[in-house]
Structures are given as C-alpha cells and as structure tokens.
Amino acid sequence: CLPDTxxxxxxxxxxxxxxxxPFDWVKGFxxxxxxxxxxxxxxxxxxESCVGQGNGYLGxxxxxxxxxxxxxxxxxxxxxxxxxxxxxxxxxxGVALSTTFGEVLEKIVNSHKVDGSVDEKFxxxxxxxxxxxxxxxxxLQTKSYASVMTYTMEAWAQAIRDNNGVVAGVTGNNNxxxxxxx
Numbered sequence: 329c330l331p332d333t334x335x336x337x338x339x340x341x342x343x344x345x346x347x348x349x350p351f352d353w354v355k356g357f358x359x360x361x362x363x364x365x366x367x368x369x370x371x372x373x374x375x376e377s378c379v380g381q382g383n384g385y386l387g388x389x390x391x392x393x394x395x396x397x398x399x400x401x402x403x404x405x406x407x408x409x410x411x412x413x414x415x416x417x418x419x420x421x422g423v424a425l426s427t428t429f430g431e432v433l434e435k436i437v438n439s440h441k442v443d444g445s446v447d448e449k450f451x452x453x454x455x456x457x458x459x460x461x462x463x464x465x466x467x468l469q470t471k472s473y474a475s476v477m478t479y480t481m482e483a484w485a486q487a488i489r490d491n492n493g494v495v496a497g498v499t500g501n502n503n504x505x506x507x508x509x510x
Contacts, residue, residue, distance in 0.1 A: 351485035359389060359492050365398040370439070372403070373446035376415040377439075380407030380451070382495040383422035384439075387431045389493050391468060400434035401468070405461075407451045415448070419495050423473040430465030437461065 351357075360366055367389070372381050380403035387401040409429065410421040437456045440446050476487045476494060487494050 348486045348490060351482055351489060353485075357485070357489040359488075362492065363389070363392050363398070365392060367398070368400065370403070371446070372451075375407070375446050375448045375451040376411070376417075377403050377407035377446075377448075377451045379410065379417035379419055379422040379495070380404065380439075382419070383426060384431075384434070386423075386493050386495050387426055387468065387470065390470065390491075391431075393492050402432045402434045402437040402439050404439040404451050404453075405432035405437045405456065405465070408454045408456070411452050420475065423470070423495060426470035427473060428469075429462075430467065430469035432456075432461060432465050432468070436464065 367385065370381055370384075372378060383406050384401035384403040388398055391401070392398040406422055406425060407417060410417045410425055412418070439451070441450055476484060476496075484494070484496075
C-alpha cells in the first residue's frame with residue numbers, strides 16, 4: 329500500500345467532524361462487537377491489493393451498519409480499477425471509487441482463483457466488468473468519504489469509532505512477522 333499525501337480533492341475529516349466525544353481508552357471500540365458480526369480474515373497472498381482489501385472490509389462494514397447484514401465486498405473489483413503500474417494503489421483512489429463506481433459483492437466477483445490462490449495478474453484483470461455488474465455496483469455506492477491526515481491517536485480512534493472503521497496505510501517492509509490472525 330502506498331501512503332497517501334494530502335490531496336485538495338479530499339474532505340478532511342477533522343474539518344467536518346464537529347466536536348467529537350472524546351475516545352474512551354478504557355472501553356475501546358470493537359466494530360465486530362458493535363455490529364454483532366465476525367469479519368473473516370482475508371489473505372491477499374502475492375498480490376499488492378491491500379487497498380482493495382482494506383476498502384472491501386470498510387465497504388462491507390458500512391453496508392452492515394445500514395442493512396444489518398455483513399456481505400463481503402470484492403477486493404478484486406476495487407483493485408483492478410485503481411492499481412498502479414509499479415504495484416499497489418492509493419487509498420484515496422479506493423474510497424473515491426466507492427463513491428463514483430460503487431462496490432461489488434465478493435460472491436459476484438471473486439477475489440481468489442478457483443484453487444484459492446491470488447496473484448497480481450489475477451487481481452488486475454478487468455474482464456469481470458459488464459453492464460449488469462456496473463448497475464449492481466451502484467446499489468452499494470458510498471455517499472462520501474473524508475481523509476484523516478493526522479498523527480494523533482485520539483483523532484484516529486474517534487474516526488474509527490464514529491465511522492465503524494477506517495482504511496489506513498502503513499509503510500515499511502514485510503518481514504513475515506504477521507503470521508497469525510491475532
């Protein structure tokens with residue numbers, strides 16, 4: 329995932345959030361407990377589809393808030409439309425796509441091959457795009473998004489709590505230390 333930089337096209341969350349309730353660090357916030365759901369851990373394997381994966385999780389969570397049903401959103405449907413030639417994607421492009429194109433259910437556009445594997449070429453393939461799927465995607469269109477460009481944990485915690493999650497980028501190297509679902 330590539331870190332985003334401030335973009336003049338983005339609404340800044342701190343400018344529209346008003347006077348938020350301070351975050352309760354003792355109570356914390358768990359979106360799964362809040363919604364009464366369990367979110368399945370996904371594996372992007374050898375693809376660089378982290379932005380598609382993150383936006384898929386957020387879209388599914390937002391949809392669950394509205395409908396009461398958690399349906400997975402296709403990371404492939406997001407990644408294949410926004411990937412960069414050198415790999416990865418910009419987070420802002422993922423959330424912006426959700427407001428212009430919409431989102432597609434995982435059961436419509438699968439983010440894994442039949443054998444369960446995932447690779448970059450597969451995730452970049454756009455052959456799934458049809459007029460019927462474009463129409464379906466509009467049903468899961470996000471109304472808006474805002475950028476959280478801050479380095480305070482309080483603002484991040486408030487944004488996560490108040491929006492049932494955020495999509496965030498982390499820079500660094502993968503040293504294969506994140507090998508569990510914990």
